Amino acid sequence: MRVCVVGAGFSGAVIARELAESGTNCLVVDERGHLAGNCHTERDSDSGIMIHSYGPHIFHTADQDVWEYVNRFGDFMPFRHQVKATVNGKVYSLPINLHTINQFFGTCLSPQEAKDFIDQKVQRGMIEPKSFEDQALRFVGKEIYEEFFRGYTIKQWGVQPKDLPASILKRLPLRFSYDDNYFDHPFQGMPKDGYTKIVKNILQHEKIELRLNCAFEELDEEFEHIFYSGPLDRYFRYDLGRLTYRTLDFEEIRTVGDFQGVAVMNYPDDRIPFTRITEHRHFAPWEERSDKQLTVVYREYSREQKPGDIPYYPVRLLNDKKLLSRYQERAKMEMSTTFVGRLGTYQYIDMDTTIGNSLEESKNYLARK
Ligand SMILES: Cc1cc2nc3c(=O)[nH]c(=O)nc-3n(C[C@H](O)[C@H](O)[C@H](O)COP(=O)(O)OP(=O)(O)OC[C@H]3O[C@@H](n4cnc5c(N)ncnc54)[C@H](O)[C@@H]3O)c2cc1C
Structure with missing residues (x-):
């Protein structure tokens, strides 16, 4: 029997790779038609710009092992994230x-x-x-x-x-210096050929079978173990109710030149309906572009997730936490399933934590086996 890994985002890919390298056969399924989950990137066919399809993703970590791990599977270019905010018609530096x-x-x-x-x-x-x-x-x-x-x-x-x-809001979100690097981790970068290429390379192994456009619920096969990076409540068919998430809508603008001069501009004013604007060309400053070329811009709107919408941010208010503990009790009884990733554990986690956790989960599983 082989192991089933649900989800071909960073969580699923890293687990499948670790297991495959130790000789375990894995089936990886993802209901989407592409790899890398919410970190998916793809080149826009008209402009050639690498698009962060589900919102801006910047790799940053203090964990040297995780940094070395991702660098095994693709080249990273130096990238420092700088964000601006427009407030009452003026532009300010963030954080x-x-x-x-x-x-x-x-x-x-x-x-x-x-x-x-x-x-x-x-x-x-x-x-x-x-x-x-x-x-x-x-x-x-x-x-x-x-x-x-x-x-x-x-x-x-x-x-x-x-x-x-x-x-x-745990820490003082003010800096009394002119340091405007959004993240202060020692290792930061942007994958030269996008995140999807990295995930593809992680999954490239003879012991891994990959099936895209395939939901876990469609499978009819016995598995030695399941690693599940889908939504925790969905696994239990929402029996106890739905955990709440925020979803995002992206309104795409295509124009010529440099739209805003920076990758991300926040709009904190609640009279403006969107939260931020992302201009994807600025995630790859090493790719030469003239101001006569097309640029692709996303206006980002946040709203409550309804059935059928993509879950983005777990809300984790009091009621969610209560429901979460009830689902967690159920999850503990599922001895042959390990719940992983941002959806399987219902928490916001950055890519580096996702990868670190997956390395740990695979190690634990292999030690138990
Ligand atoms: C807007 C936004 C911006 C972010 N920016 C950053 C950033 O700048 N830096 C950073 O480090 N992190 C960032 N993150 C976090 C990052 O997206 C996550 O760490 C990462 O996506 C987690 O990977 P994952 O594999 O756990 O989940 P996902 O990427 O969500 O992958 C889960 C996969 O499982 C599949 N799936 C779910 N259920 C099923 C099922 N039943 N059957 C088959 N397939 C299923 C889904 O289709 C999906 O592809 C951001 C997150 C958001 C929402």
Whole structure:
């Protein structure tokens, strides 16, 4: 008997590869017609631009083993993610740093002066911040919270910030330097030929059979074990109810030239219906493009996921957490299935964590075998 791996995203691909390398035959199924799950990239046939089909994906990690692992399967180009925000007709630097503070308040403060200045604005007196709003007011003060955090949070999560738990905002999201690198991990990059090529290379092994356009539910075969990276509630046919997710809609714009000069521009204002605009050509700055060429731009809208929509972000509010623990109890009883990945564990995880977890899960399985 062989092992079934449900999902050909990073979770499924890494597990299948690890098992295959140790001599186990695997069947990998994915109901989509392409590899790499939500990290899927493909070249647009008109412009030649590498499109991040399900939203912008930047590889960043502090885990050297994971970095070395992905580099085995494809070349990475240096890439530093820099994000801007348009607020009330002005463009600001993100994450909020000394430049943003000086721009926003029209000041010329040094790092220490900015710290003292923000200190006077924040509500440190708040003993136990209960909500995201309390926490944000404690960290950044009213003005920055209202212009940069409030509207974005409402649009992204469909919930008022006072109804979100404080735990979402754990650290002080301000930098008192001019460092505007979005991620501070030591290893960062963009795959030269896209993520899908990397996943294809991971799955290229004689002991792996791949079946695309095939849902797990259609299979009629006995397996030694199942690694399931699909939605946890779906595995149990939503018996106990549905876990809530946010889904995304992308409105594509095709125009000529450079649309916004940066890969990602956020729009925190809740009077603007989209959350951000992505211009894909800027994910590959090493690919020469003239301003006479076509550019492909996505406006991104967030909304509640309904049956049939792609699940993107797990919401994890109180009710979801209760339902999640009930599903987790059921999952523990499924001795021949291991639930993995962002959907199988119902948590937001970056690609590096996904890969690290999959390496760990395969090791555990092989040790038990
Ligand atoms: C908008 C957005 C931006 C992101 N940006 C970043 C970023 O910049 N950097 C970063 O590190 N991470 C980012 N992430 C996270 C990244 O997308 C995830 O870490 C990664 O996709 C997780 O891989 P996975 O294999 O667990 O899940 P997925 O990629 O979702 O793969 C699961 C696969 O399983 C398939 N499947 C599900 N159910 C079944 C079934 N029953 N039968 C058959 N197939 C099934 C699906 O079709 C899918 O292809 C982002 C996520 C989102 C939503």
